[in-house]
Amino acid sequence: MTDKVKYDPDNIFAKMIRGDMSCVKVYEDDTILAFMDIFPQSEGHTLVIPKKAKATMLFDIDTDHLKDLIEGVQKVARAVDKALKPDGVRIAQFNGAESGQTVFHIHFHIIPIYAGQPLGRHAGGAPADVSRLTETASRIAGAF
Ligand code: 5GP
Numbered sequence: 676m677t678d679k680v681k682y683d684p685d686n687i688f689a690k691m692i693r694g695d696m697s698c699v700k701v702y703e704d705d706t707i708l709a710f711m712d713i714f715p716q717s718e719g720h721t722l723v724i725p726k727k728a729k730a731t732m733l734f735d736i737d738t739d740h741l742k743d744l745i746e747g748v749q750k751v752a753r754a755v756d757k758a759l760k761p762d763g764v765r766i767a768q769f770n771g772a773e774s775g776q777t778v779f780h781i782h783f784h785i786i787p788i789y790a791g792q793p794l795g796r797h798a799g800g801a802p803a804d805v806s807r808l809t810e811t812a813s814r815i816a817g818a819f
Pocket residue numbers: 687698699710711712713714715722768769775776777778779797798799
């Protein structure tokens with residue numbers, strides 16, 4: 676599958692890492708960047724991406740970068756859970772357009788689940804209000 680998708684250094688997540696594109700940041704260290712999804716499926720939907728790996732999906736990331744990434748996912752998910760107190764947290768990761776992947780820089784979704792509230796559409800609909808995203812991001816950032 677990865678042989679069909681070449682890593683594009685100008686994908687939108689690579690631009691965010693370089694600071695060429697804005698995002699509502701939740702957390703950043705040497706290895707990962709976490710930010711709010713602009714089309715959130717629920718309140719607090721956060722994306723976690725590796726900063727150094729030039730990988731499109733799970734199949735082409737080297738294991739050292741993957742270890743850093745999954746540790747980062749756990750760290751950010753704990754903060755999301757602590758800050759927002761959802762009833763559950765879904766961790767999702769898509770590989771290939773047919774699976775639903777729309778941005779080809781590997782990433783994990785952290786999607787809080789609130790009982791009785793259906794999830795929004797994946798990667799679509801109206802973009803979220805940036806001031807609301809910023810407020811949610813600062814609540815999560817305060818929970819590390
Ligand atoms: P994928 O479909 O590749 O698993 O996930 C890509 C995610 O990136 C989607 O959930 C989509 O809503 C999100 N996304 C797409 N464009 C932007 C953007 O410009 N900014 C942010 N913050 N998220 C985006």
